[in-house]
Amino acid sequence: MNSDLPVESLESLRDRLRAFAKERDWDQYHTPKNLSMALIAEAAELIEHFQWVNGDHSHILEDKTRQSVEEELADILIYLVRISDKLAIDLYDAVNRKIKINEGKYPADKVRGSAKKYTEYK
């Protein structure tokens, strides 16, 4: 059985999460609505690690914090892949389309090096 092999792609992660939910009969709870709530709850746990520190120092993490941050990032990816699976959305297709949109929206020569322009464009 392959289910113990490490996950190395979004597809294998998707399959592992499907099996995980199926074994626990959790598909009934995994509506897109509920999963979107679970995802934002993890995103907030990530936020908590950074809320009182200065942005310039926010890449410096103590070991324990670093481990927690890694877990929050993993949880976000897990719920992101799970909700995409439930909605039959291909994440790479979606991201390639979004990159094209962003390239049109933020032309490098117009937004370069300016916070003002940056936020205006946002």
Add this chain to the structure above:
Amino acid sequence: MNSDLPVESLESLRDRLRAFAKERDWDQYHTPKNLSMALIAEAAELIEHFQWVNGDHSHILEDKTRQSVEEELADILIYLVRISDKLAIDLYDAVNRKIKINEGKYPADKVRGSAKKYTEYK
């Protein structure tokens, strides 16, 4: 130059996002703190699509909503990969560790088919 090739892996997405930020001189804004804020803002845009619908119907999306949802999911992945890059965290390593933790925390034979147990275990 390969930068127009479609993204097909988290690594190629990471590289594309690095180039995108570099061309715009945006690394100065991409602190983990700021990126965690951007990520949760996208997670909230996802939430908005589901907040007034019944969970059981939340997988049924009109075309326009579906397209927006795809964009939010793409944005979440983009910020997730970007923050992981800034923190030098390997997302697959993190997710494999988290899956192991979850397997220990929610043993299939104990939590199966019970919302009560499910939430208690959560």
Add this chain to the structure above:
Amino acid sequence: MNSDLPVESLESLRDRLRAFAKERDWDQYHTPKNLSMALIAEAAELIEHFQWVNGDHSHILEDKTRQSVEEELADILIYLVRISDKLAIDLYDAVNRKIKINEGKYPADKVRGSAKKYTEYK
């Protein structure tokens, strides 16, 4: 000294929170940016209590959950009042303006009793 009197208005809450921060020298951390992060982190803790339950049952809370929900609601109010204070925004002025906007945006006779219209109007 009156600081132990129960808070009974947004103004007295504002004053209490000012004193609380001052005694701890925490104003340096209480930028609107940081407070907006703290607020959303509390909003997410609220979300967690409801993420796996059915909406129709989400008003039924076990005692322990109820107490936690009360604490999250209190925390949200605390950060909301604190950020308003830091930005010199009067919450009642803001809310009265917003109610007027909402009344124009969602005319009762047009949106009544229809989820479709409701979400369209949103």
Add this chain to the structure above:
Amino acid sequence: MNSDLPVESLESLRDRLRAFAKERDWDQYHTPKNLSMALIAEAAELIEHFQWVNGDHSHILEDKTRQSVEEELADILIYLVRISDKLAIDLYDAVNRKIKINEGKYPADKVRGSAKKYTEYK
């Protein structure tokens, strides 16, 4: 009829929101679950105004941004009061209890003036 009088207390806001929902037959959508989602969506709109600016400058808002921030704060208060009403929770009771908890958790003489202690205590 008094419904056009400005709101001046959490109680009068609660009553106004009750009337607003009743006139639109929206109580059916206002489950605590859905309201918690709406609240976090507003909290995220607040976050968006601060995500790329430096914390030290985040209290300086251009007029247009200031107006938007006021609207987000109003929306947060609206959903906070609405969810409290649906759960029959008195916000001032909750906040008075929470202040007591915080006073015990963060004794002024121990946490004063230290980010390190501050975050440790959090």
